[in-house]
Amino acid sequence: MPHNKTQDTLVGLFVASGIASLFFLGLHVSNLSSFSHGKTFEVTARFSNSGGLKVKSAVSAAGVKIGSVKSISFDPKTYESVVKMDIDAQYKTLPDDSSASVFTAGLLGEQYVSLDGGGSDDYLKNGSKIEITNSAIILEKALGQFLFKSAEEKKGSDDKKGSGKK
Amino acid sequence: MEFFQNLGASTRSSFTKLGRGSYFLVHLFAGISSVLVRPRLLLKQLHSVGVLSFLIISVSGLFVGMVLGLQGFYILSRFGAEETLGVMVAASLVRELGPVVTALLFAGRAGSALTAEIGLMKATEQLSGMEMMAIDPIKRIISPRFLAGFLSMPLLAALFSCIGVIGGQLVGTGLLGVDDGAYWSQMQANLDFQNDIVNGVIKSIIFGFVTTWIALFEGYDCIPTAEGVSRATTRTVVNSAFSILGLDFILTALMFGDN
Numbered sequence: 001m002p003h004n005k006t007q008d009t010l011v012g013l014f015v016a017s018g019i020a021s022l023f024f025l026g027l028h029v030s031n032l033s034s035f036s037h038g039k040t041f042e043v044t045a046r047f048s049n050s051g052g053l054k055v056k057s058a059v060s061a062a063g064v065k066i067g068s069v070k071s072i073s074f075d076p077k078t079y080e081s082v083v084k085m086d087i088d089a090q091y092k093t094l095p096d097d098s099s100a101s102v103f104t105a106g107l108l109g110e111q112y113v114s115l116d117g118g119g120s121d122d123y124l125k126n127g128s129k130i131e132i133t134n135s136a137i138i139l140e141k142a143l144g145q146f147l148f149k150s151a152e153e154k155k156g157s158d159d160k161k162g163s164g165k166k
Numbered sequence: 167m168e169f170f171q172n173l174g175a176s177t178r179s180s181f182t183k184l185g186r187g188s189y190f191l192v193h194l195f196a197g198i199s200s201v202l203v204r205p206r207l208l209l210k211q212l213h214s215v216g217v218l219s220f221l222i223i224s225v226s227g228l229f230v231g232m233v234l235g236l237q238g239f240y241i242l243s244r245f246g247a248e249e250t251l252g253v254m255v256a257a258s259l260v261r262e263l264g265p266v267v268t269a270l271l272f273a274g275r276a277g278s279a280l281t282a283e284i285g286l287m288k289a290t291e292q293l294s295g296m297e298m299m300a301i302d303p304i305k306r307i308i309s310p311r312f313l314a315g316f317l318s319m320p321l322l323a324a325l326f327s328c329i330g331v332i333g334g335q336l337v338g339t340g341l342l343g344v345d346d347g348a349y350w351s352q353m354q355a356n357l358d359f360q361n362d363i364v365n366g367v368i369k370s371i372i373f374g375f376v377t378t379w380i381a382l383f384e385g386y387d388c389i390p391t392a393e394g395v396s397r398a399t400t401r402t403v404v405n406s407a408f409s410i411l412g413l414d415f416i417l418t419a420l421m422f423g424d425n
Contacts, residue, residue: 007213018324030357
């Protein structure tokens with residue numbers, strides 16, 4: 001039955017293309033492959049303010065993504081934000097006195113954790129804590145400080161002018 | 167007084183219809199096992215429900231993706247965030263437009279055909295003829311069609327989203343000058359497999375289930391005249407569209423409501 005055969009082929013092609021597009025969505029659109037296979041180790045950092053950092057935000061060193069944020073919680077005793085990060089196991093030679101900072105990619109971009117290497121001979125391992133941290137810069141705070149400062153300076157220069165006249 | 171009478175009558179008839187529909191569904195499920203014994207029946211329906219919807223779904227997907235690319239670029243470029251075009255196109259396709267538009271097109275293309283076919287079978291007494299020959303029409307006619315619709319919908323929705331993403335890329339990087347690498351990398355960084363894609367697929371499975379059920383039941387339940395079949399076909403499209411959009415709201419609230 002030749003008709004049935006073409007029908008079989010068409011149905012086969014249809015199912016195959018449907019499954020192929022599911023794979024495309026999984027692998028190419030959501031990038032399922034990148035962090036699901038590798039082993040990771042966990043490090044913790046405490047920030048006085050972690051800003052807009054979210055779970056699954058990137059952890060990068062020298063601009064290269066090496067891991068992701070696993071969880072963010074608030075410590076009610078020290079009023080700090082406790083950020084747990086999963087770092088790809090192949091980067092196990094990060095010095096244990098590395099510092100962690102929360103940065104923003106671009107002006108409106110995502111926030112991420114940046115690790116800057118220190119000089120220690122010991123390496124970060126599973127469960128270790130990062131001691132040196134820099135908090136996120138909150139734009140409103142920074143702007144407020146800047147405005148306050150410039151107002152102060154202006155006031156100061158006005159006073160000087162005033163005293164000069166006298 | 168007559169108003170209340172009508173209200174009562176329509177309430178009662180809609181409840182009995184719902185009851186008949188549920189009974190029909192149970193009956194239909196019971197027939198699925200016999201389809202597995204005869205896969206040829208399913209294959210034939212997969213061809214008429216799935217393969218023949220392939221073209222309309224892929225062409226619509228391409229154009230929806232291209233329009234999303236244009237519109238998204240127009241808005242995003244105001245904020246200097248053209249690089250996130252990929253995220254916008256992919257997220258809206260995978261989460262919403264893929265399942266919903268595919269289901270609406272599917273109801274129009276395949277659902278109405280199913281209703282008309284079964285309604286006509288009923289009008290020409292083919293279904294009664296089968297019963298006379300001790301063949302259960304639900305097992306022989308309905309169940310394979312249901313299974314075919316149920317299986318085709320997620321595949322068609324995935325295809326739609328996939329072609330839409332490529333269409334958005336064609337317009338975004340080809341026409342409007344968004345960086346190709348940024349388009350894909352932003353998309354991959356911001357879309358989650360579990361949250362976005364699996365939820366989209368779940369949506370399309372539910373829509374496929376509901377649309378096929380409505381189409382088959384309307385056909386099976388129609389008044390066996392020319393007018394009855396035409397009304398049933400109209401009801402299929404209208405009721406499918408309502409239930410798809412209503413369900414979409416509920417599903418979205420359940421899936422994405424918490425973040």
